[in-house]
Amino acid sequence: MKTFRLMSQIHLWLGAAFGVQVMLWLISGLVMVIIPIETIRGEHLRSAEPQAAIDWSETARPLGDIIAEQDGVVTSARTGLLAGRPVWRLETAGGPVMVDAISGDTLSPIDEALAVEIAQARQVGLGEISTVSWLTEPPREAGLAIPAWRIDFAAGDTTPPTTFYINSQTGELRAVRTTAWRVYDFFWGLHIMDWSSRENFNSWWIKATSVIALLFGLAGVYLTVFRLWLMGRNRRPSGR
Known part of the structure; x- marks a missing residue:
């Protein structure tokens, strides 16, 4: 019986210590399965990234001339569209460089006007732009370790207030953030017990x-086994 009492005390105190986290796991897990991940990522608030080759018209500058004007060594180049304009993305030792394929102008780092143009081209049904901010050290939610543009949209008729983070080097729409994402992110941190980076599964x-x-x-x-054993023992018929 001493062992039973000891195990009862251990079970009680462990339950008190563990029970709170169990409830947090259940609540956070419920939140994460209720809200579709596509909604969390804001996929319905942005258009797909355009996939098209440059229109090789007579006005497009030769790639060789564009590469020759770069300061560093260009290791690769590929075509793309940025806010509807044909561009080259050049990979260099100093990082990616975006170049207008028609004019040959270097677009990196992306300026405010182009960042707004990109955001407007990629948004779907959002309200008016409320603020535009240049971030030298973007927050964790941006998913970027380099300077970025933060563009905030006011709530639309059927859409929530939304934040776009745009990579200052490539013009990529790196992240779409809403209140739903931030709520999800909070509960995700509770679920994996990493309240800062929200990435460490082995803390x-x-x-x-x-x-x-x-x-x-x-x-x-x-x-449980001990109680079942006691119940079986107590139900045995007594000998005569």
Whole structure:
């Protein structure tokens, strides 16, 4: 009986320590399955990135001339569209460089006017642009480690306030963020027990909680088996 009482106390205290996190796992998991991931990512708020080759008209500048004007060594080049205009994306030792294929003008880093043009070209059903901000150190939600443009749209008729983050080097629409994403991100952090980067699945917090969960389960198994054994013992007919 001493062992039973000890295991009961262990089970009780482990349950108190572990129960709160279990509830957080259940609540955060419910939130994450209720909201479709496509909605979280804002895929319905942006148009697909255009996939088209440059119209090789007589006004387009030769690629060789464009490469020759670059300061560094160009390792590769590919065509694309940026806010509807044909561009070359040149890969260099200093990073990607966007060049207007018609005029030959270097577009990197992307200026404010072009960033707004890109955002307007990619948005779907959003309201008016409320603010445009240049970020030398974008927040974690931008998913960028280089300067970026933050463009905020006011709520539209059927759309929430929305933030676009645009890569300053390539003009890529890197992330679309809404209140739904930020709520999801908060609960994701609770779920994996990483409240800062939201990326670490192997923190000491989750390892310790896993050990507690294992001990809690083992104590529960012991108590259940012991109670079943007592019930069976008490139901035996007494001998004469």
